[in-house]
Amino acid sequence: MNDIDLKTLPAGALDDLSIDVDALLSGVERRHRHRRARRRAGTGLAVLAVTGLVATAALRIGGDPAETTDRTDEVGPASQTGATDTTAAPTTTEPTTTTTAWDDPSGLGPYAMSTDPDAPALATVDGVEITYLPDGTPPEPEIGTGNETSPDIAYVSGRFDAPGSLDGLRVTVTRAPGLDFDSYQEGHWLGEIGTTTVDGRPAVIARIPDDNDSTGIYWSPEDGVVLDVHIDTELADELAPIIGGLRLP
Amino acid sequence: MSGERRAGFEDFVRAEASSLFRTAYLLVGDRPGAEDLLQDALERTYRRWGSTAIDEPAAYVRRAMANLASNQWRWRRRRPTQVHLPDDDVGGGRPVAPDAADAVHQRQDLLAALAHLPPRQRVVVVLRYWDDLSERDTAGVVGCSAGSVKRHASRGLARLRQVLDAAPSGSRFVGSLAETRSTP
Numbered sequence: 001m002n003d004i005d006l007k008t009l010p011a012g013a014l015d016d017l018s019i020d021v022d023a024l025l026s027g028v029e030r031r032h033r034h035r036r037a038r039r040r041a042g043t044g045l046a047v048l049a050v051t052g053l054v055a056t057a058a059l060r061i062g063g064d065p066a067e068t069t070d071r072t073d074e075v076g077p078a079s080q081t082g083a084t085d086t087t088a089a090p091t092t093t094e095p096t097t098t099t100t101a102w103d104d105p106s107g108l109g110p111y112a113m114s115t116d117p118d119a120p121a122l123a124t125v126d127g128v129e130i131t132y133l134p135d136g137t138p139p140e141p142e143i144g145t146g147n148e149t150s151p152d153i154a155y156v157s158g159r160f161d162a163p164g165s166l167d168g169l170r171v172t173v174t175r176a177p178g179l180d181f182d183s184y185q186e187g188h189w190l191g192e193i194g195t196t197t198v199d200g201r202p203a204v205i206a207r208i209p210d211d212n213d214s215t216g217i218y219w220s221p222e223d224g225v226v227l228d229v230h231i232d233t234e235l236a237d238e239l240a241p242i243i244g245g246l247r248l249p
Numbered sequence: 250m251s252g253e254r255r256a257g258f259e260d261f262v263r264a265e266a267s268s269l270f271r272t273a274y275l276l277v278g279d280r281p282g283a284e285d286l287l288q289d290a291l292e293r294t295y296r297r298w299g300s301t302a303i304d305e306p307a308a309y310v311r312r313a314m315a316n317l318a319s320n321q322w323r324w325r326r327r328r329p330t331q332v333h334l335p336d337d338d339v340g341g342g343r344p345v346a347p348d349a350a351d352a353v354h355q356r357q358d359l360l361a362a363l364a365h366l367p368p369r370q371r372v373v374v375v376l377r378y379w380d381d382l383s384e385r386d387t388a389g390v391v392g393c394s395a396g397s398v399k400r401h402a403s404r405g406l407a408r409l410r411q412v413l414d415a416a417p418s419g420s421r422f423v424g425s426l427a428e429t430r431s432t433p
Contacts, residue, residue: 014356019270021263027288028295035292
């Protein structure tokens with residue numbers, strides 16, 4: 001018999017665990033440089049996208065005979081506001097801040113899923129159709145699958161590279177017999193929690209500052225299924241349309 | 250970051266690395282995962298070093314690891330339910346004396362049992378019983394009430410007992426579940 005006493009085990013079982021501190025510090029430095037490079041690249045893409053939008057708007061103005069010619073001359077930084085005013089729906093490529101939303105988490109939501117059966121699905125994660133993605137998001141997700149603490153609880157996660165995002169948009173579908181909001185909440189950890197609803201069903205929404213500052217929400221749209229959506233907090237304004245674009249099969 | 254602040258960060262890492270690494274190891278169950286987790290958490294700490302956001306650095310790193318371990322583990326392609334330590338992970342590659350074999354088996358069984366806990370219970374059990382944090386300090390690290398800590402700790406220990414009692418190596422869980430750390 002091999003007796004395990006939780007009070008004395010750590011002293012014996014973990015003594016030989018050691019770590020090379022110099023290698024650890026080098027790894028931290030490497031990750032920090034990589035993160036800064038990714039953030040600069042994301043900002044550059046957002047700037048290019050906005051610039052492209054303005055250039056497109058200018059071409060539209062110039063191509064419309066109803067527009068005055070002096071408008072077509074107003075191409076440049078001074079005319080950007082006016083140019084964007086004449087475009088169709090503005091895009092959300094440029095990240096927006098959501099700091100005010102977290103002053104009162106209870107004020108977030110309520111949210112609703114898609115009720116449009118005819119909206120074309122841009123992507124699918126484990127049968128859940130996604131009919132809205134932030135502008136510029138490639139619709140091909142990186143898929144991860146696995147099981148949680150029990151083989152009966154299976155999840156499928158789709159990660160989309162949303163522009164301006166460090167960790168991307170993550171949509172996770174977890175299925176298990178008898179799975180519901182309460183049992184899912186028991187096992188999943190979030191930071192500053194707020195409660196809200198999705199289609200009248202309880203949901204948890206939380207900001208996770210230590211996770212590249214992401215914001216996540218999960219809820220159970222029907223028994224046996226939990227949906228979990230995470231995105232950078234800077235893009236948290238996209239949560240409502242993303243949730244509004246989710247459709248169960 | 251100024252040289253002085255950077256030096257302060259490095260001093261902190263050198264002083265706390267071993268303790269933090271053990272926490273990471275218990276949270277994720279394998280050495281490479283623990284190194285990744287700790288590096289990620291330290292990088293986040295490094296970014297905010299010197300700011301008012303970091304009151305107690307070690308607690309900040311533990312909170313970062315708790316959140317990362319809880320929320321990012323699902324992104325791993327492989328989620329082992331049985332943890333098998335490779336031989337070179339034992340004793341840091343050094344030959345293991347026969348009387349250390351029991352500790353090795355205990356660690357393997359412990360890690361495998363921890364893997365059966367939901368993330369929230371695992372985090373609380375590791376912080377309470379291995380890092381020896383009080384209920385209040387654990388609550389502060391993970392951002393919940395002391396009552397929640399107590400509840401998750403109780404359920405986590407019950408689950409550990411259940412899993413360890415059924416361990417194929419014949420390990421047996423001893424010690425009363427009522428025997429918690431002496432700190433409140």
